[in-house]
Amino acid sequence: MPPSNEMSCRDLVELVTEYLEGTLPAADRVQFEEHLATCPPCEAYLQQMRQTIQAMGRLPRETISEDAMHGLLEIFRNWKREPPA
């Protein structure tokens, strides 16, 4: 039976964001990495979390419509003609 103060898989799952954001205290970080080294499912979980984050950063951008773009140009030209005093 592992000692009770050892980091469990459930603990690791709850600390994964702190770990990835670099805000996990050094002592916890050591335990986290020790656990990972011997636990393939937790390694897989971390890997999937990284892939999820990366995929979110690559979602297609919203685009503003051509009409809206023309509207903005018009707004700009009006502003330029009558800038606030």
Next chain:
Amino acid sequence: MPAPHLGAALRCPGDADVPDEREVRGPAVPLAADPDAALVVRLRDGDEAAFMSLVERHAAAMLRVASMYVPKAVAEEVVQDTWIGVLQGIARFEGRSSLKTWIFSILMNRVRTQGQRERRSVPFSALADATADQEPALPPDRFLSADHPEWPHHWARPPESWGDSPEERLLSAEVRSEIQRAIDALPPGPREVITLTDVEGWSTDEVCGLLGITPNNQRVLLHRARSKVRQALEGYFAGGVD
């Protein structure tokens, strides 16, 4: 004269919707360090290309942020209205915050005004959500019980494999819509934080400044959100539509 469809678009300076820069929360950025600094100077001089560059740089994110609170069609109006505010206020912009932080604080004010006009409640509940009772990242039955003789709180049902090359599949249109659906299904707080942090790539300081939350709140909400999105993908890759 303003174009007819702009209505009362060009208001006088001092418009209450343009926040006083001193009250804009967010990281203090010396103007010299602001990637938009050169454009600010040119914009003040009435340089159209500078304006269009700023629009190009920020409008997509503005639309995404506004779309979290109001319908898409209204979001476009809000974005347009925000640029009016930017032009009105740019002469008085002193770089106490980054231009981006300032632009998005104008956007948020416009979203709130719009929400009131439509009698929709605009949640902005990041703070409330962050302090609410925390539910675990995964359902408890994914783990063995605390009194398991050998492996307390270790995996009962480990993460499902995502196959040999999930990177490619993660870029497919189908998976992308799955991700977007999972984000849309989140409660307001986690949804706001994950959209700004992971989808738009904002820094913690920028996210906290815009939403008025602490870095700790931000991580709590981000954790909840990421856990749910990963779980949705796990369900998707396992072949189930859940």
